[in-house]
Amino acid sequence: MTVDQIPLEGTETVPEPLTPHDCELQDFKFMPLDVARLRSSEQNSDVTPEANWAALLLWAAAWHEVPAGSIPDNDGWIAKACGYVSRGTVDPQWDTVRAGALRKFVRCTDGRLYHPVVAEKAREAWAAKLEQRWRTECGRIKKHNDRHELKGADAVPKPTFEVWIEAGRPTGHPLPIPGDKARQTPPSPKGQGQTVPRETPSKRQGEGQGQGDPNRTPPGSGAAAPRGTRKPPQSFEVTAAMVEWAGQNASLLSPASLRRETDKFRDHTFKFAIVDWPGAWRNWMRRAHDDLAPKASAATETPYQRSKREAVEAATGGLASRKPPTSEAPHGLQAIATPALG
DSSP states (O other): OOGGGOOOTTOOSOOOOSSOTTOOOTTOOOOOOOHHHHHTSHHHHHSOHHHHHHHHHHHHHHHTSSSTTEEOSOHHHHHHHTTOEETTEEOTTHHHHHHHHTTTOEEOTTSOEEOHHHHHHHHHHHHHHHHHHHHHHHHHHHHHHHHTTOOGGGSOOOOOHHHHHHTTOOOSOOOOBTTBGGGOOOBOTTSSSBOOOOOOGGGGOOTTOOTTOTTSOOTTOOOOOOOOBSSOOTTOOOOHHHHHHHHHHOTTSOHHHHHHHHHHHHHOOOSSOBSOHHHHHHHHHHHHHHHHHHHHHHTSOOHHHHHHHHHHHHHHTTGGGOOOOOOSOOHHHHHHHSOOOO
């Protein structure tokens, strides 16, 4: 029996495709296999082991085709997917297993062959994949509303799953911000509700930018939002207040280290555009301070080390702890004398 002679159960007409035309599961590495259903099926009892193995390989190939659950109506392609092609030649044994491998496959109106059971599992996986995309879009909309403090009528509404599907499952459109006409949400392709937009560049303004960013444009102000850059602008200055902040919050950095870290900060190209450069500078200095913290703690004398030192001092009459005279100023005084950044 050929594929042309295998109609869907209960019908004599060529059926419509059994999965959506864009059903794509190539990122699904695992295909569900109903063990009890397979063991009790006619496929297991009426087909040779060789044909059953070829059928399993064909189901796996159909799982990663588009639409999922289908294969092209091409005998050479099918034989190759089942492992019966070597060096471009179809193995003569293919004719003995072909009918068993293609058992239950049906030709649909798009000209492709579908396996009803594989298509059933593919539709379930595709529905779960779409639901996850919808949840991701809703989560992105919520973050956008929280980030821009959009509430009530100003908030971007989260579409229901049905509205999102009816609108064509849109993803990646710009999310609107009140007062910014250039970013208003485009109409839905089918006129059903609001499309799910792409995140604006404000999603990741870069390291150092927080909720208290003074440069952020308030919602509804109508003013153009400041454009971020990936390197500190020439106008960026380290003020006396910032140096005072570093003395309190990055105390392990000496003035010389502070200058050196600032030079590194000015030369660094960040991954994302940044607007709040003072905030980014503070974050940079926090990390530099944290990098020095383990070294500073390692330099602390342990009780065992203190007991050994005291024993040596007692044995040498204190000579071991004396330091030779020096005319240089102590390091602390040198640090105090270092001019402030600016």
